Amino acid sequence: MTSPQTPGIAAHRLDAARLASNFEDVQPPLDHHEARVAADRCYFCYDAPCIAACPTEIDIPLFIRQIQAGRPVEAAMTIWSQNIFGGACARVCPTEQLCEGACVREAAEGKPVEIGRLQRYATDAGMARNSHPFAREAPTGKHVAVVGAGPAGLACAHRLAMRGHDVVVFEKRPKPGGLNEYGIAAYKVPGDFAQAEVDWLLGIGGIEIRCGVELGRDVTLDQLRAEYDAVFLGIGLQDTNALGVPGENRAGVEDAVDFIERLRQTPDKGALPVGRSVVVIGGGMTAVDAAVQSRALGAETVTIVYRRGQEAMSASRHEQEHAQTRGVRIMHEAAPREIRGNGAVSEVAFAYTEAGPDGLRLREAGFRLEADQVLKAIGQRLGPLPEGLGVRGGKIDPASLPAGVWVGGDCAPGGEDLTVTATAQGRDAAEAIHRHLTGPAA
Amino acid sequence: MADLRTDFVGIRSPNPFWLASAPPTDKEYNVRRAFEAGWGGVVWKTLGAEGPPVVNVNGPRYGVIHGPDRRVLGLNNIELITDRPLEVNLREIKQVKRDFPDRAMVVSLMVPCDEESWKAILARVEETECDGVELNFGCPHGMSERGMGSAVGQVPEYIEMVTRWVKQHSRLPCLVKLTPNITDIRKPAEAAKRGGADAVSLINTINSITSVNLDTFSPEPSIDGKGAHGGYCGPAVKPIALNMVAEIARNPETRDLPISGIGGITTWRDAAEFLALGAGSVQVCTAAMTYGFGIIREMTAGLSAWMDEKGFTSVSQVTGRAVPNVTDWQYLNLNYVTKARIDQDLCIKCGRCYAACEDTSHQAIAMKPGRVFEVIDAECVACNLCVDVCPVENCITMVELPKGTVDPRTGITVGDYANWTTHPNNPMARAAE
Numbered sequence: 051m052t053s054p055q056t057p058g059i060a061a062h063r064l065d066a067a068r069l070a071s072n073f074e075d076v077q078p079p080l081d082h083h084e085a086r087v088a089a090d091r092c093y094f095c096y097d098a099p100c101i102a103a104c105p106t107e108i109d110i111p112l113f114i115r116q117i118q119a120g121r122p123v124e125a126a127m128t129i130w131s132q133n134i135f136g137g138a139c140a141r142v143c144p145t146e147q148l149c150e151g152a153c154v155r156e157a158a159e160g161k162p163v164e165i166g167r168l169q170r171y172a173t174d175a176g177m178a179r180n181s182h183p184f185a186r187e188a189p190t191g192k193h194v195a196v197v198g199a200g201p202a203g204l205a206c207a208h209r210l211a212m213r214g215h216d217v218v219v220f221e222k223r224p225k226p227g228g229l230n231e232y233g234i235a236a237y238k239v240p241g242d243f244a245q246a247e248v249d250w251l252l253g254i255g256g257i258e259i260r261c262g263v264e265l266g267r268d269v270t271l272d273q274l275r276a277e278y279d280a281v282f283l284g285i286g287l288q289d290t291n292a293l294g295v296p297g298e299n300r301a302g303v304e305d306a307v308d309f310i311e312r313l314r315q316t317p318d319k320g321a322l323p324v325g326r327s328v329v330v331i332g333g334g335m336t337a338v339d340a341a342v343q344s345r346a347l348g349a350e351t352v353t354i355v356y357r358r359g360q361e362a363m364s365a366s367r368h369e370q371e372h373a374q375t376r377g378v379r380i381m382h383e384a385a386p387r388e389i390r391g392n393g394a395v396s397e398v399a400f401a402y403t404e405a406g407p408d409g410l411r412l413r414e415a416g417f418r419l420e421a422d423q424v425l426k427a428i429g430q431r432l433g434p435l436p437e438g439l440g441v442r443g444g445k446i447d448p449a450s451l452p453a454g455v456w457v458g459g460d461c462a463p464g465g466e467d468l469t470v471t472a473t474a475q476g477r478d479a480a481e482a483i484h485r486h487l488t489g490p491a492a
Numbered sequence: 493m494a495d496l497r498t499d500f501v502g503i504r505s506p507n508p509f510w511l512a513s514a515p516p517t518d519k520e521y522n523v524r525r526a527f528e529a530g531w532g533g534v535v536w537k538t539l540g541a542e543g544p545p546v547v548n549v550n551g552p553r554y555g556v557i558h559g560p561d562r563r564v565l566g567l568n569n570i571e572l573i574t575d576r577p578l579e580v581n582l583r584e585i586k587q588v589k590r591d592f593p594d595r596a597m598v599v600s601l602m603v604p605c606d607e608e609s610w611k612a613i614l615a616r617v618e619e620t621e622c623d624g625v626e627l628n629f630g631c632p633h634g635m636s637e638r639g640m641g642s643a644v645g646q647v648p649e650y651i652e653m654v655t656r657w658v659k660q661h662s663r664l665p666c667l668v669k670l671t672p673n674i675t676d677i678r679k680p681a682e683a684a685k686r687g688g689a690d691a692v693s694l695i696n697t698i699n700s701i702t703s704v705n706l707d708t709f710s711p712e713p714s715i716d717g718k719g720a721h722g723g724y725c726g727p728a729v730k731p732i733a734l735n736m737v738a739e740i741a742r743n744p745e746t747r748d749l750p751i752s753g754i755g756g757i758t759t760w761r762d763a764a765e766f767l768a769l770g771a772g773s774v775q776v777c778t779a780a781m782t783y784g785f786g787i788i789r790e791m792t793a794g795l796s797a798w799m800d801e802k803g804f805t806s807v808s809q810v811t812g813r814a815v816p817n818v819t820d821w822q823y824l825n826l827n828y829v830t831k832a833r834i835d836q837d838l839c840i841k842c843g844r845c846y847a848a849c850e851d852t853s854h855q856a857i858a859m860k861p862g863r864v865f866e867v868i869d870a871e872c873v874a875c876n877l878c879v880d881v882c883p884v885e886n887c888i889t890m891v892e893l894p895k896g897t898v899d900p901r902t903g904i905t906v907g908d909y910a911n912w913t914t915h916p917n918n919p920m921a922r923a924a925e
Contacts, residue, residue, distance in 0.1 A: 083562070090560035093883050096843030101862070158840040158884065416820070 052455040054326065054350040057395075058422050059302060063348025069319045073345035076237040077167065078371070082393055085171045088164045089117040093155055100165060105465055105474040106133035110149055110165055113172055116287050126176025127183060129169055132209075134208045135201050135473045136179060137247050137270035140170035141238050143470050144335070144366040176248070184255030188212040192487045195220065195278040199266050201469045202230020202284030202459025204251055205476030205482075213484040218278070219257060221388035222264035228286060230469060232311045235339035236319075237346070271436035275454055280483045283446070284459040284476060287467070288433025289394065293426055297389030302409055306340035306427035308328060325423025328352045329398050331429030333363035338370065340425045341378045352378045353419055357385040357410060385412060395424055403448050432461060456483055496792060496798035498532065499667045500773040501690040503623040505532035506793050507597035508807050509763065512754050512775035513537050513626060515667070516785075518574055520584035520847045527588070529785035530792060533596025535775060537695075538573035538628045539581055541613060541740050546634075548804045552713035553608050555702030555722060564782045566728035570703045570720055572634045573602050578616070586620040596773075596913030602628040602640050605650060608658045614662040618763075625884050627658060627679070627689075630696025632723045633779050642696070645671035648683035655687025657915065667752060670694040670736075677736040681746045686911065692740065693752035695733040697723020706758040719721035726778035732768055735793035741770025747815075758787075760794025765766060767807065768814035789881075821910040829906050830890040832856070832867045832875040838887040839865060845878035845888060853877050870900040 052060045064072070076149060080088060092114040100110045107130050116125035129136035138422055145151070145166040154163035176183065192215045194296060196203045199221035207217040230244040231465055252259070263269055272279045290305045292298060302325065316322050324347040330337050333356035344352045354373065359382050363370060370380060384400040391397070401416040440450030445463040458475030465471035496507040510533035511517050511526055518537040524854040526534060540546060548571055555564035574581055579706045602608040616623060628633060628635075629645030636643040644650045651668060658666050668684035670677060672695040681692050699721045701711045713721025735753020740746045751770030755762050758779040766774050779787055804810050834845070834857075841863040849857040856871035857878060867878075879888045893906050914921050 086560045093842045093844060095841075096847040096859075097841075097863075099841070152838040154842045 051166050053144070054169060054348045059323045060129030062320050063324065065240075065405075066320060071200070073237050073240065073319060075240050076235075076312070079174055080164075080167050080171045083385065084166060085117055085122070085354045088168055088239075091155060092118075092163045093154060100149040100163075103148045104133075105148070105468070105471045106139075106477070107330050107474075108136070108149075108169075108460060110134045112166070113159055114163065114168055114313070116441055117168055117172060122172045122175035124180060125172035127473070130176070131185065132477075133370045133470065133473050134205050134477070135230070135247065135294035135469055136169055137173040138201070138239065138244065139165050139473065140173055141243070142230070142234050143468065144369065146368045147366050157337050173199050179223065179249055180256075184208075184212055184254050186212055186254060186256055189216070190214040190488060191406070192216070192279045193218070193277075194280045194282065194483060194487075195274040196282045196284065198228065198286060198288055198461075199226035199231060199248075199261070200284055200459060200472060202286075202472035202476035202479075203228070203282065204248065204464075205473040206282045206284060206456075206458060206480045207257045207476075208251055208254055209477045210483060211410070213217050213480065214486075215279075215484070217258070219255045219259045220261060220263040220265065220269060220274075221261045224266075226259050226261065228284075228472075232314055233307060233396060234257065234313055234314075234345055235310065237343075238339075241305060245289045260347065263282065264424045266434060266436060270385045271439075271455070275452065279487055282476070283461065283478055284457065284472065285433075286460045287430035289431050290426065291429045291431060293383045293386055293389075295386050295388055296362055297391065297395065298426075300389055300391050301394040302391070302422055303424040303426065306332065306336050306425040307342055307430065309425050311338065313347075319347060319403065322347055324349050325421065327420045328423045328425065328427045329421040330344075330354045330357065330418050330427055332429070333358065333365060334427060334429070335365050336430075337364045337425075337427035338373045338378075340427055342376045344423070345427070349423075351404050353421070354378060354380045355386070355398075355400060356382050357381070358405075359383060359398055384416065387412065389417060389421075390418075395421055397421055398424060430460070430467075454486075457476040493808050494796045496532075496799075498695060498773055500596070500737055501624070501667070503596045503598065503665055503773075504594070504838075505773070506594055507532035507788075507795075508767070508773040509788060510534055510596055510598070510752070510775045511772055511780060511793050512777040513628065514777040514781075515571060516777060516780050517571075518576070520588055522636055522786050522792055523588050524591075525586075525786050525906065526638060526788075527592045527595050530788045531595070531785065532801060533598065533623075533773075535598040535600050535626050536581070536585055536622075537630070538600040538602045539578055539613065539617070540573050540873070541609050542578050542616075545575045545577055548575050550716050553715040555700075555724075557702055557728060563787065564726060564778065566700075566702070566724055566726040567712075567781065568700045568722035568724045569697070570633050570715075570722040573600075573628070573631065578613075579752050582616055582620055585617075585622055585690050586597075587754060589621055589623075596624075597622040598624045600626045600669070602627050602631065605639055605644060607661075610654060610657045611661045612842075614658060614664075617677065618662060618664060622664070624667060624690075625658065625662065626669050626693060628669050628696075629654075630694075632669035632697055632699050633655065639670060643742060645669075645680055645696070648679045651680050651683040651686040655689045656807045659688035660856055662869050664836050665690040667691045667693045669754075671696045672732060672736060673699050677739050679745065681740045681743070685746055686751050689749070691750035691752060693754055694740070695729065695736055695755045696760040697725045698732065700724035700891075701821075709789040710757065716832045727756045730758075730762060734765060736765060736770040738815065739770055741812060741815045742818050747820070756761060760791045763791060763795055764798060764810065765814075767810040768812070769818070770812045770815050772811050776834070776888065799835060801872040812881055824911060825909045826912065826915060827895075827907045827910050829893040831869050831872045832888055833874075833875065833891045834865055834878075834888050835886070838866065838884050839866070840884055844881045844883065848877050849883045917918055 058399045094111045113128040149165045150162040156162035161414045167270045196219040227244045294352040318454045328344040330341040387401045401412040441449040456479040459472035460467040498508040513535040517534045553571045555568040576902040628762045633643035669691040670740030703712045752773045753766030763774045882888045
């Protein structure tokens, strides 16, 4: 039996009970009474700031009032009518940067209404009905292709199906769900929630998902444009940024997104090898998810190293504190200079950074961290694009889209790369496609 | 420390807090615990006439109105008077009074409406050496259908008649407990006074149905699918009780009639308010039934500390202190002009004031960019709704316009005191000299 102290990258560092507890629901659901009490704290603000802070503009005071009044399923309908991924967003949204950050009680007393947990309470109640709550409008006879079965693509597909169109979703991976299925920490969506939510979403009908089909390899954009009345691209960010330092290709160094994906797709977490000393490089949500899960698998020490100061980290403060509570050390203002080792990685040499007029500069001084595993989480970027599509600011340039093609989600500009933003863009693209296909209303 | 000792119509108690006639005072065991906890007195749960006692339902006796965190806001009950034999109650009353001679021991009574019944029970009660009796003319359910309780309390002539019998056949101080289920509380109080009552106690409970079960369509509390109205009490009824106490305290016919105040008293502050509106003692039930007898320590300490702060040395100095300030609407000063003021530093920008004013009042709050809310003096009628719905204490206040300034809403200069009786719009107004 290995243990957290076992050197190198090893599986079975923790026993099954400990692993199960480490990966259970990060925040347990509210029970009925807790929900009543939490809901009562909502002031039902006029023109509520929380609504404006939600990329999908859920009528938050209304759904909370519906919980107060003992109608959580109707509350869920209020949520889903704006955001079909209300269940996922309740679990993964950085609420303290969005709705809860805008809550007037946050300003007043530093303790916002627990909007995220209340949204989960409502959507859990709604999903427990085991039936899809939306009906399709009369068939339009139109067919739309959606590329990418992530939040953007599925939100788009759902709204199109609702409007009476028939949709085919092309997904290169074996399963739909996108980052909800492959890219988010397991403890945020336990119990195979991501697939359950997709199944529930598809309950509307009129959506066919074809997995294992990759744009550019198995099908081209021109083919889709020829075969369908409209095309939506929700292809996400398929490539990752590289460190560009010596030793980056050593054994034991990999992209954090690959580590997280493997973790999400392995039912027996004990079988997953993890280093004794893990170093995560980056400052976003992916860095935190990789670091916390490394600890959860039994790594003895896990250190996040971020090149700028804490205030610049894109992982929310809540996420950072969660990581620290789980035993992750977070270091700021240092960047890797070299990844060393005799074959596999054994340590990372860092240089301190300082901000200058020309951007970040590496100082002479630095430090070394022992590492038998290094996870790179310094951002994702667009992969290869269909011919003719332009890139602007790291995203697909909407101005370059040919007629009949829409775009949304992480591959598109506008907003943060979040499930909730992708959902809003997918939904809005669907409405735009609907208007395009059916003409102006009479 | 202020002296909380109370002498209420000759009934002495170490503090003005009595437990009202109700389930907490039905048995020696409970009353002993109350006295050990520090309660100043009790009104023993209502005794009936000799013979087989009444029976209670064997399903739920109480209905409730909860706040979101299950705080008890209102309670309703369909319990009757004591269902224990008369002689058991009398024996226990005597024993407890003997063991706690400094506490007030008042016995509540309800017997059929004939002189012999009252004469008979009074003779038995006097033997207990209790300090007084309270006539239960208030119980709104169960007994009223048998011609007792509120069936008496709703007919002033009956109140007067029974009170007179009681005063004829007993030397004990006599409190008449009034039902609020009437139109004008002054009438039964006047009748009690005519009958010779030493004091009135009020309010008893209010006819009520707490809720309806929307699955079974039974009122709550439900007894085998049916419900009967019960008596409502607890914090929710306090405003009704305060008004009725004040009405009696300022009525020229009854202004000298001592009052034992009852109705939703939960903290020392509630008690102080009842005292200020004319009560000489207070009675508590729902708060004790919700939290147990230990609340008495908060009540006595709070009242005492507040009296110290105000320089009052005895409860009697508090009694009636607010009564001169209770008046009729027509005498309110129409030249008292105030305007709402929003403290922008305290404002948390929820916009509840705006929604309330814009949708349901006078469109006197402007919503400016950045969610800044400001009062429009030219529209503000000073209704106070914004103050009431604001979640932040003291964020919105009403500021008085000084005499001589012009009210931007009416264009009229704020003048001296003037009321409706002399207002030009009042067709009944006599010309002011």
